[in-house]
Amino acid sequence: MQEELYRAIFERRSVRKFEDVELKEGVLARLRKFTSEVRPLFPEIRTDFRVVGPEDVKGLFKVKAPHYMVAFSERKDGDAANAGFMLQQVDLHLVSIGLGSCWQGGPRLTRSSREGSELDPVILLAFGIPLRDERRRVVSDFDRRPLSEITEISGHDDILEAARLAPSAMNRQPWYFTAGENGSINVYAARSAVGERMNLVSAGIALCHMWLAAAHQGLSVGFDREPDETPGPKGYDYVATMITRHASGAQSQGANGVKVGRQVS
Template sequence: MTLKEMIFHRRSVRSYCADEVDETSMQAIRTFMAGLHPLLPGAGTEARIIRTSQANFLQKWKTPHALAIFAEDCDDALINVGFMYQQLDLYMQSLGLGSCWVGLGWLADGEPVPEGMRLAILLPFGNPAGVPLRETSADFKRKALHEITDVPDVRLEVVRIAPSATNSQPWYFTHEADVIHVWREELGRIKQRTLGKMNPIDMGIALAHLYTANPERFVFSRWQEPPVREGYIYVGSVKL
């Protein structure tokens, strides 16, 4: 399946075999990672493949492999994390592997962290233990299209079904001529503590799906005088 097709069939895989991913797939993953480009140049991220034993998780992960993804301490770097590594999530699932974004994880003591960065998120991946892909978009538990956009724009279906932390789906889209403004829900103080770091990653994931579905046409920019919408944070504007 192409990466665009994977958008409609992927899922978070939490059930794995304990065996190693074969070297051909590992090499393909390394090559794909090396070709990833940030959405927002200048907001640094880095990632390396680790063993799951090199991290501590709240959940048990049977697969031996994970990606440790690091970012500078700013929202734009976290948006880049979502944008770049959601493309890898789709790619890994297109290879027949499973993967899952995991915010509830920490590196083991002594594991190096790139200078000026923090661990942003972990992404265990590996051979799924009999976890089928989704068959239709009815298999996604998500908000309806009209809850995430001011006009019924079917191009946003690829975002509607995107993954997000605790399935929070913090995105909203408004239309102005041929431009789509991208918004993130402003969080209350309590949610900010749990989802504050995750929601910019979610927005990067949403934009990764828009980009993957429209690779030739996708243009992202930020308006000098951004529009304002109460209860939302302006992320940027997209032309498709």
């Protein structure tokens, strides 16, 4: 499953034109099951995912689609990045089964469709059958900043490349990556007076791509939320650290095991 998601990183593109048909109930049921099994970034944060229709969604930059997946979360530090990390697995899964999707940071749920959940809606993903096949074929199809602008790390290139290709609100690519202890990677999101939460969702999406790229290399992956003592880049807030281990238990770079990550499922 993780391999299919990893491959989809290099093909995905936001789809904004969908066939005007609803997906069959069986497809939606399998999607709900997939969503209920995605990996969280921060397992201590309670989340819930629900599929709603176009009548339940309103507002700026709404993409007209037959369905929207809504990520609900309890309000806690890390909730936006966690929602981005989890829902990006759904985004990539949709690509892998030939469907299309578009993140929806602008639109909101109508009041009536918010009722019945004690959790807050964080972000939506519009999805359905794409009108055309818009998948990317080569990396040059991505409009993204070069690695040299988003990290100072040399090494870990495949992991950082996967992060570089991640979607972000307004394609702002609001992330920065620094080297942590023992080969770990610290992830930061740009501070912003407007759109800060969307920057954090986007950083969560990048973390999801990093996890899949590391898993593709046979590494097990854990996440930590303890910033290094060295200050992060100016204008950015710390989000999380990804720690990788070889299956043997050795950390992927460096030696003396200062940080210990949770194991991948």
